[in-house]
Amino acid sequence: MKLGYNEIMITSMYFNDIKDFINLEIGIKRFQGNTERFHFNPIPLDEYSRKFFPNIETFHIYNEEDEEFDDGRIFKKVIWYDISYSQYLKEKEEGNECKHIKYTESDxxxxxxxxxxxxxIIGENCFKDCYDLTTLNIPTTITKLGNKCFDQFWSLTSITIATTIKELWESCFDDCYSLTNISNENLMFVSKERIFMNEAILMSIKTPKNLQTINGKRVKMKNINQFNIPSSIHKLANNCFKECTLLTTIIIPTTINELGKNCFAGCSSLKEIVIPTTINELPDYCFYKCKSLSDITIPSTITSFGKYCFLWMCVNDK
Structure with missing residues (x-):
């Protein structure tokens, strides 16, 4: 099969560096001028790489620290990093597009x-100290709940965590003393320490102290000395099993390809664990304070160890 101009242009959209674009045009003569066909920048640009994309009309800003350009044919910007709602309104007036809008405390x-x-995104401390509100509607557009975003939301009695939420901080409901009901369509497991939910990223939150019902039914909390991760899960989110002090055994299936930060931190009763070859990195604080963990099987596929990954634990690695 012979790749044409359109096919190679689509393929090169996934390049990460300007060198890849240059090497393509140097190596295959008929693909010369590939970058000139782009009407947007598929990678962040600087003064050097800007000249390779002379026909850009829409300029994409992928990271907050990216260099910005408004020269040539550029008439619109697309912002990919998190941006406050207030800033979004300003960008909208200028005809720009924002992909990840965060509702901050000041918003x-x-x-x-x-x-x-x-x-x-609901930002850190966004609804902190909203003492009098009893309910809050979280739209299905929300994909992330920030740290302590509902901290001291004292009168909140019920909340729905939509399946669209893919990332949340374990302490997002800290000091919600009146929270008695949580709803989630993809509930996995409830223990005295944590509530586990969602696919294909398994997330958890601390179990609120006064929780009475989940999805309108009386809470039945189970012991979490053993936990079987469903094969439908591909990632364990940040803090997923943090401080599950009764957890002694866990089997990580080969469907898992990523572990989040603090994933097993503080699992003081965890004795042994086997890490599958599908995982390439052990993140920060992954087994922090796993004081009973004496046997851990680390495959050769692991190429990176996060900071304090094994701090304060006694372990025999295999």
């Missing part, structure tokens, strides 16, 4: 508690 103080529908 909430300025625009009120109803979460705008185009917001995808």
């Amino acid at each position: 909430r103080e300025k625009y009120g508690c109803p979460i705008p529908k185009n917001v995808s």
Whole structure:
């Protein structure tokens, strides 16, 4: 099969470095001029790489520290990094597009508690100290809940965690003393320490102290001395099993390809674990304070160890 101009252009959209684009055009003569066909920049640009994409009309800003350009034919910007709702409104007026809009604490103080529908992230401390509110509607556009975003939301009695949420901080409901009901369509497991939910990224939160019902039914908390991860799970989120002090055994299936930070931190009763060859990295604080962990099988596929990964534990690695 012979690749044409369109096919190679689509393929090169996944390149990570300007050198890849240059090598393509040097190595295969008929693909010369590939970068000139782009009407957007598929990678972050600097003064050197900008000249290879002379026909850009839409400029994509992937990271906050990226260099920005508004020369040539550029008439619109697409911002991919997290941006506050207030800043989004300014960018919108200028005809720009924002992919990840965060509702911050200052946004909430300025625009009120109803979460705008185009917001995808609830920021850190966003609804902190909202003492009088009893309910809050979280739109299905939300994909991330920030750290302590509902901290001291004292009158909150019920909340729905939509399956669209792919990342949340374990302490997002700290000091929600009146929270008695949580709803989630993809509930996995409930223990005295944590509530596990969602696919294909397994997430968890601390079990609220006064929780009475989940999905409208009386809570039945199970002991978490053993935990079987379903094969439908591909990633364990940050803090997933953090401080599950009764957990002694866990089997990580080969469907798992990523472990989040603090994944097993503080699992003081965990004795042994086998890491599958599908995992390439052990993140920061992964087994921090796993004081009973004496046997751990680390495959040769592991190429990176995060900081304090094995701090404060006694272990025989295999």
